[in-house]
Amino acid sequence: MLGQLLLPEIEELIEQRDFVGLRLALSELTVIEMSDLFEDLPPDDVAVIFRILPREQAARVFEYLSLEMQEVMLRALGHEQVAHVLNEMKPDDRTALLEELPSEAVQKLLDLLSPDERKVARDLLGYPEDSIGRRMTTDFVAIRATWTINQVMEHLRQIGKDKETLNILYVVDEQGILIDEILLRHVVLARPNQLVQDLMDGRFACLPARDDQEVAVREFKRYDRTSLPVVDSQNKLVGIITVDDILDLAEKEETEDVHKMAAVEALDSPYLDVGFWSMFRKRGAWLSALFLGEMLTASAMSYYEDAISKAVVLALFIPLIVSSGGNSGSQASTLVIRALALGELNLRIWWKVLYREIGTGLALGFLLGLLGVIRVHLWQWLGWANYSNHYHLVSMTVGLGLVGIVIFGTLVGSMLPFLFRILKLDPAVVSAPFVATLVDVSGLLIYFGIATVMLKGTLL
Amino acid sequence: MLGQLLLPEIEELIEQRDFVGLRLALSELTVIEMSDLFEDLPPDDVAVIFRILPREQAARVFEYLSLEMQEVMLRALGHEQVAHVLNEMKPDDRTALLEELPSEAVQKLLDLLSPDERKVARDLLGYPEDSIGRRMTTDFVAIRATWTINQVMEHLRQIGKDKETLNILYVVDEQGILIDEILLRHVVLARPNQLVQDLMDGRFACLPARDDQEVAVREFKRYDRTSLPVVDSQNKLVGIITVDDILDLAEKEETEDVHKMAAVEALDSPYLDVGFWSMFRKRGAWLSALFLGEMLTASAMSYYEDAISKAVVLALFIPLIVSSGGNSGSQASTLVIRALALGELNLRIWWKVLYREIGTGLALGFLLGLLGVIRVHLWQWLGWANYSNHYHLVSMTVGLGLVGIVIFGTLVGSMLPFLFRILKLDPAVVSAPFVATLVDVSGLLIYFGIATVMLKGTLL
Helix, strand or coil: CHHHHHHHHHHHHHHCCCHHHHHHHHHCCCHHHHHHHHHHCCHHHHHHHHHHCCHHHHHHHHHHCCHHHHHHHHHHCCHHHHHHHHHHCCHHHHHHHHHHCCHHHHHHHHHHCCHHHHHHHHHHHCCCCCEHHHHCECCCCEECCCCEHHHHHHHHHHHHHHCCCCCEEEEECCCCEEEEEEEHHHHHHCCCCCEHHHHCCCCCCCEECCCEHHHHHHHHHHCCCCEEEEECCCCEEEEEEEHHHHHHHHHHHHHHHHHHHCCCCCCCCCHHHCCHHHHHHHHHHHHHHHHHHHHHHHHHHHHCHHHHHHCCHHHHCHHHHHHHHHHHHHHHHHHHHHHHHCCCCCHHHHHHHHHHHHHHHHHHHHHHHHHHHHHHHHHHHHCCCCCCCCHHHHHHHHHHHHHHHHHHHHHHHHHHHHHHHHCCCCHHHCCHHHHHHHHHHHHHHHHHHHHHHHHCCCCC | CHHHHHHHHHHHHHHCCCHHHHHHHHCCCCHHHHHHHHHHCCHHHHHHHHHHCCHHHHHHHHHHCCHHHHHHHHHHCCHHHHHHHHHHCCHHHHHHHHHHCCHHHHHHHHHHCCHHHHHHHHHHHHCCCCEHHHHCECCCCEECCCCEHHHHHHHHHHHCCCCCCCCEEEEECCCCEEEEEEEHHHHHHCCCCCEHHHHCCCCCCCEECCCEHHHHHHHHHHCCCCEEEEECCCCEEEEEEEHHHHHHHHHHHHHHHHHHHCCCCCCCCCHHHCCHHHHHHHHHHHHHHHHHHHHHHHHHHHHCHHHHHHCCHHHHCHHHHHHHHHHHHHHHHHHHHHHHHCCCCCHHHHHHHHHHHHHHHHHHHHHHHHHHHHHHHHHHHHCCCCCCCCHHHHHHHHHHHHHHHHHHHHHHHHHHHHHHHHCCCCHHHCCHHHHHHHHHHHHHHHHHHHHHHHHCCCCC
16 A cells, blocks of 8 residues: 555656655555555566665565565576575465575575575475475474473563464474474462473364365364364374465465366466456466367257258257356356365265255256246247147157256256376366366257157157 | 364263262363364263363353354353343454344343443444444443543553553543554653643544455554544544454455456355355356356357367467466466555556556466477477478467466456446456456457468468
8 A cells, every 4th residue: 555655656756766755655565565565566666675674674675575576586686685685584484485496596596505404494395286385384382391481481482483383383293293383371470480391281273284274274273273283194293384374375276276266277367467368378278278178069969960951949948948057057066066075065975965956957847847837838929939749749849858957957957077087087177177078978869869859740 | 273172071071970080170171162162062061071161261252162162152052041142252253243143132131231232232233234343342441631640550450451451541532432442551651740641742643433344454564553533433442453353354255266266256164164155156056157258269260270170289388378378367467456455456557557568478478489490490300290381370370379368368368357446346356267268269259360470371
């Protein structure tokens, strides 16, 4: 907000090389306002500002920049400044940045780190992609059960304010194995000569470092917590993960799922930042695949070309009927995919879903079938259309076709996500367009199958 | 986990009325394990367990139960116990529960609260639905700038451990106006005789109580924070909102959006808990609306009935062509809706999106058009189909139809969410099926329009 207002002023100060005025103007901004401002300035200007900012502040602002802007800055800044910024970054934010860069660049940047920080960075990058270990920070505070509260406070004063979170202290044994966690506020309220173990209740939750980040999102939603400890396979405390990273992660995963559900490959940048050809590929690939699948409708229709030429009236209802199948199918698939993602459903109870969806599909099918029958009769009666002398039979064909297709669409839509999960594929790929395409082809066969039976001897 | 294992044992203990053994078995569980366990037990058994639990623990477990289970418990428990549980609940969790109940029940429950708690509950319920005020808690710690650190620590010890979060302390002036916030960890690390104002930097973020909860979700994502203060219109501190509530809120909003995007009215309960008729209504309403819209395709086709009977070959490609329009439209609408929800796009830059989507739509249209032309020629050449002597013209009709419909679908899909936003409607309603239906009708007109021009004098 404030940053936006200052934008013209700051641009002018940079142009005039008035660094004193610039420093003064910037001093009024918080790091977050500054980072917002930087996203609107040309990278060269941002590089100028970075050089005049106090080092500490530059490092803090850097952490709030978008990954794209961070990359640009790394290229624009001098070696020494990059080294400083990287060494000052929180380990988890640094990992996120390094993940985005090509491997030679990562190597160069690792060389700029102090030996200690380099070890931390390497360790974090050593965890599998999308694992919790990649998103954790090593800035936690570990204490021992045998310490007094006084010793704990002394320890806190020594390590100072640098730690990402002091709100929770972790109790470890001689081997570094996590045995409990204690809230800072309980420490503050305890008597100085009490022992840490007097405050312990042995109850804590922790996350395995090699588990997928989705697990972390789920656990954070389950436990109302601001941070959770991360342990290795021997239960040794290796880091903590904080809820602000989880909010970002949850948002990123949601976006990927939403995009997949519309048959778009997940974009990895904001909409306006995706290049033209990248956007074309991510949409064109799925569109073409769906088009190839949908070609089967032309083949199916060819098979019934004779029937159509005898009773053109049949063709009139094709878009209406196949789209209803697609719509009911995508409703069912979306509900099931979302419920699977939220953990409301699991593989074992697929039959409960099947049972429900048979009922719902039948009810919805009859609803639309009824509307279809009414439509044909009403238009015929009002004289708006002439569906031949056998319009009763036509209306029955349309009605029964709708019942069949809606049930079929609902079942395909609700069961495919389970099938995908069994095949270890991502259920979110069962997009609305994917289901619609499947149901279109089979829907035509159902419709013409019913028509062949119903209209035999009259129109056909 | 542990709760699941104990389930049979606990059921048996209840049946045998072995309350001592039951109390012992339960003592091994955390409140979260206990609440998980309760969700799997029959409500009557849970009511039994509630009565033998220590009061404090009963109140804490209650907070972790689902809203549905909480309602059941309220009915099963005696007056006195309900009064205790409600008085012990965190104000924000209590508001969430009261919101779900019919208004007479709320009145009865409010009467059970202590005068102080009743005032808090009434105040919170006084904020508009879906406002930040409804989700906040009044359990914050306010301090004064003129206090010493010693006084602050004394104050903390007095109010004790009850406060939802002590991690951040809020500095207010004589009128209760929020002037700063201070981290507990900075207080811990300060000298006892320092003044609070020495630690202040006057930089803090806060949320207005009457703003929509969506604002809170966005601000939490922006600032990496575990809680934010909430102020009224005079900037007086009235509560705080914590990030665990935000995670739940964000998830609920995502689910609503995802459901809307598949043309399902948002479910307010997990999939399996929604009743049959409720599910039928939430899906049937949209399906019927889409069906009524899609009826226009039958009318459009009637208009071209003559053309179809002269050239049945035209009918064969209808599902292929209209579905491609729907697919490209739902891709575009989903991308734009998601980008709007994430704040990556706003109304002012609609023209940037238009510009991009014209380009993307053209490219995608030509891609699919080319595939269409190849399809017609290939099948004709392989002898798999006979698209008449004029199959060149047929292929051109199909190809140009695809170009036109894909561009049209892309533009409709990308611009409708903006239009909805301007009309103050929720852009998420521009679902894939909604766009597909719109594009189906207009797509048929485009296709037959092109056919009339291309095939005049030959097939038509």
